[in-house]
Amino acid sequence: MAMSNKFELLARWGYTARGAVYAILGALALTAAASGGSSSQDSPKDALSSLLGQPFGQILLGIVAIGLVGHVLWRFAQAFLNADHLDNDAKGYLVRAGSLISGLANLSLAFAACSLAISASSGSGSGSGGEESISAWLMQQPFGQVLVGAVGVGLIIGGGAQVWRGFSGQYRKRVKLPQDGEAALNAICVFGLSARGILLAISGGFFIYAALTVNPEQAGGLSDGLAWVRQLPFGLFLYGLAAIGLIAFGVYSGIEGRYRKVDAPDSGDVKQAANKMGSLAGH
Structure with a gap:
């Protein structure tokens, strides 16, 4: 498959890197389920940390970190440059807003990967992060309680949309599955989209609860969603x-x-968008 430009290579690298993180995360949780318990290492950051224990772990983590940065840039290109050429209507703007939210969410994951790679190479410890720190930062802003609640609503809507994209087959408008094993691959895609969508919606519920209780520590991510499922x-x-x-x-x-x-997008698209934003700022 020929790459139209380096940005496309980075975008595809980003999807693959995200896939590696979620596959490792799922494997850690599945190992815990097989042993009859829940895992204390079932967050995306734990999945990234597990790479360090592999041969050439620092190199692998660096490759994944670069890919995650590329995924964030691609999401921003979808949101700000309309890379998917969506219609300029309510639906198009809603999808682009979803890409922006996804980019911001994956930004913390990319930052965690970069921090782990840097700390591993320097031999220092890594800082803490997560949904609680994001919620705490939002809570300190003007109308912070509303912002945290809005994030929760956005996660629930995004999770529901992901489930719908899987079962309705909407994802196949942009993903052309190979004919060999198409039915099996489609089943995997639908199942994967639905599972992540449900866990995203559960995370959104945690954020809404954090907003209602004005307690950032109640916010939660995938690991908290998995722990909640375990209690059912x-x-x-x-x-x-x-x-x-x-x-x-x-x-x-x-x-x-x-x-x-x-x-x-190529350099011309980026320059055109920058000029447009500059002219809007000037007015």
Whole structure:
């Protein structure tokens, strides 16, 4: 597959890197489910940290970190440059807003990967982060309680949209699956999108609860969502199912990296967008 420019290569690299993180995260959770418990290492940052224990771990982590940065840049290109050429209507703007939210969410993951890579090479410890720190920062802003609640609502809507994209087949408008094994790959993609969508919606519920209680510590991410699922009736089975779903989402991300339609912006698109923003700022 010929790459139209370096940005396209970075975008595809980003999807693949995201897939690696989720596949590792799902594998960690599945291992815990197989042993009859829940994992204390089932956050995306733990998945990144596990790479350091592999041969050439620092190099692998650096490759993933660069890919995650590329994924963030691609999401911003979708949001600000309309890289997917969406219509300028309510639906198009809503999808672009979703890309922006996704980019901001993956920014923390990219930052964690870069921090781990740098701290590993220097031998220093890594700082803490996560949904609680994001929620705490938002809570300190004007109308912070509303902002945290809005993030929660956005996560619920985004999660529901991801489930719908899977079951409705909307994702296939931009991802052309190969004919060999198409049915099996489609099943994996639908399952992966649905599992991650449900966990995103659960995370959104945590953010809304944090806003209502004015307590940033109540905010939660994927690891908290998995822990909540574990407490449900038939929790161990559901926990294992969610873990397999995260692995499936990792496979889906890898498929996106290979087969997704990527109309990456070139330098001319970036300059045109910058000039437009500059003219708007001048007025």
